[in-house]
Amino acid sequence: xxxxxxxxxxxxxxxxxxxxxxxxxxxxxxxxxxxWNTAVDAILTDDVNPAFVLNAWIISDEAERYIIEDRxxxxxxxxxxxxxxxxxxxGAEPYSTIxxxxxxxxxxxxxxxxxNHFGYSYAIFPIVEEDRTVSITNxxxxxxxxxxxxxxxxxxxxHWTLSLERFTNHCSIFAENFTLxxxxxxxxxxxxxxxMQYGSTDEPVMQHYTLERPMQxxxxxxxxxxxEDGKLSLTVSHSGYESVDVVMEVLAYFHYGITYRGVTExxxxxxxxxxxx
Amino acid sequence: MLNMMxxxxxxQTETADWQQQRHDLQVGIGTPFVAGLYVxxxxxxxxxxxxxxxxxxxxxxxxxxxxxxxxSFISPALSVSYRYQVARWCKVGVTLSYAGTYxxxxxxxxxxxxxxxxxxxxxxxxxxxxxxLHRKYVExxxxxxxGYSFSTGPYYDEMLQKNIVYTEHYCGFQVTGxxxxxxxxxxxxxxxxxxxxxxxxxxxxxxxxxxxxx
Numbered sequence: 176x177x178x179x180x181x182x183x184x185x186x187x188x189x190x191x192x193x194x195x196x197x198x199x200x201x202x203x204x205x206x207x208x209x210x211w212n213t214a215v216d217a218i219l220t221d222d223v224n225p226a227f228v229l230n231a232w233i234i235s236d237e238a239e240r241y242i243i244e245d246r247x248x249x250x251x252x253x254x255x256x257x258x259x260x261x262x263x264x265x266g267a268e269p270y271s272t273i274x275x276x277x278x279x280x281x282x283x284x285x286x287x288x289x290x291n292h293f294g295y296s297y298a299i300f301p302i303v304e305e306d307r308t309v310s311i312t313n314x315x316x317x318x319x320x321x322x323x324x325x326x327x328x329x330x331x332x333x334h335w336t337l338s339l340e341r342f343t344n345h346c347s348i349f350a351e352n353f354t355l356x357x358x359x360x361x362x363x364x365x366x367x368x369x370x371m372q373y374g375s376t377d378e379p380v381m382q383h384y385t386l387e388r389p390m391q392x393x394x395x396x397x398x399x400x401x402x403e404d405g406k407l408s409l410t411v412s413h414s415g416y417e418s419v420d421v422v423m424e425v426l427a428y429f430h431y432g433i434t435y436r437g438v439t440e441x442x443x444x445x446x447x448x449x450x451x452x
Numbered sequence: 453m454l455n456m457m458x459x460x461x462x463x464q465t466e467t468a469d470w471q472q473q474r475h476d477l478q479v480g481i482g483t484p485f486v487a488g489l490y491v492x493x494x495x496x497x498x499x500x501x502x503x504x505x506x507x508x509x510x511x512x513x514x515x516x517x518x519x520x521x522x523x524s525f526i527s528p529a530l531s532v533s534y535r536y537q538v539a540r541w542c543k544v545g546v547t548l549s550y551a552g553t554y555x556x557x558x559x560x561x562x563x564x565x566x567x568x569x570x571x572x573x574x575x576x577x578x579x580x581x582x583x584x585l586h587r588k589y590v591e592x593x594x595x596x597x598x599g600y601s602f603s604t605g606p607y608y609d610e611m612l613q614k615n616i617v618y619t620e621h622y623c624g625f626q627v628t629g630x631x632x633x634x635x636x637x638x639x640x641x642x643x644x645x646x647x648x649x650x651x652x653x654x655x656x657x658x659x660x661x662x663x664x665x666x
Contacts, residue, residue: 179642196520200560201561202518203560207514363511365510366512369510369512369513372611373512373612380514411515418515419514419515435561
């Protein structure tokens with residue numbers, strides 16, 4: 176009997192012990208940089224790159240178009256809406272609308288406008304309330320200006336220059352070495368739990384950032400962003416709170432040095448770890 | 453089912469005089485799993501919970517102090533119960549139980565201790581017990597308790613960067629699937645069930661009557 180009592184008491188006492196690990200010290204900085212990276216990835220992957228791929232599709236013959244559709248738009252149908260506008264459709268719903276303004280994206284001075292109708296549904300990228308519009312302007316010399324027009328949260332802006340090393344495939348930018356330079360700001364609304372505890376607010380949390388060293392994409396299979404170099408400096412701010420500075424330096428693919436509150440650590444991934452309810 | 457009928461049949465033929473010791477006072481200790489869920493619920497909102505951990509990755513928290521809990525302890529679920537036997541097969545009463553979690557909160561970067569996150573879950577519940585078997589030295593029973601619970605204690609608010617005392621209110625419960633008591637006046641018991649008193653609990657108790665001759 177004593178043995179059973181001992182066993183029961185041991186189970187009871189052991190079940191009461193828990194422990195949380197301290198984890199990496201720059202965890203908060205990693206969350207902040209992940210949100211930034213996810214936002215950038217969304218703009219480049221869902222808005223900018225489809226424009227370049229569409230440009231390739233427009234100038235291709237029918238056989239090549241099938242190849243492009245299969246490779247880059249397997250889930251979408253391309254439909255010409257009017258003389259200068261094309262839509263990417265998922266079923267009957269337009270996922271995004273791309274206005275070429277009658278130009279090729281490779282024409283110097285060309286301005287393309289991409290309107291992402293599902294931009295707002297990116298729970299992790301709540302910088303617009305409804306459609307997310309990105310303008311792509313050809314500056315010549317394989318350089319394009321990328322400007323975000325977020326009507327819902329006008330605080331979100333991008334002043335980027337996308338520079339392709341050489342635009343050989345004339346299709347996906349991810350299949351090329353390119354750099355992204357510039358600065359901007361992203362606005363992230365606070366969530367309902369936060370408002371419940373600290374008061375309702377329309378003011379988003381801001382990320383003001385500068386690419387101190389251009390972010391460099393390593394050419395890959397053409398479907399994903401692959402940072403290989405670059406340095407990001409950003410400041411998070413919201414009225415009533417002391418702002419926070421974070422620096423992220425891409426040391427190599429899968430090596431991200433993040434500095435937060437004076438501590439620098441290396442992480443092996445960035446992005447896809449932040450969600451918004 | 454056949455087992456229960458058999459046991460009930462045995463209870464019917466039991467000759468012990470249950471009316472001699474109708475009062476029953478016991479103390480118990482149990483696994484705090486369910487109690488931990490109650491108090492953990494609040495910690496979840498604070499961004500760091502004892503039983504699961506979800507990073508405080510909403511933008512609003514980016515400006516708060518990044519903290520983590522150090523080693524924490526969840527106390528066993530402690531309970532005191534009083535029951536009165538109203539029939540050979542039934543006891544009614546009341547249970548008071550307590551379970552708590554205690555942990556210090558540290559700044560993740562500096563490892564400086566900045567606050568505490570303690571929770572004290574207290575429940576008071578009317579109780580009814582159904583006896584399957586009532587013999588002189590052994591009882592088998594099931595039971596249910598439903599009542600009021602509240603948890604209170606300090607937690608470290610990472611945005612305000614100070615300790616806040618909170619109170620939350622819940623419906624407390626305990627369902628005992630099977631329990632066994634062994635002994636006469638003084639007895640030991642063990643129970644399997646679910647609720648604020650624990651999934652597995654044990655303890656001892658004392659039976660008495662208000663008649664001093666007993």
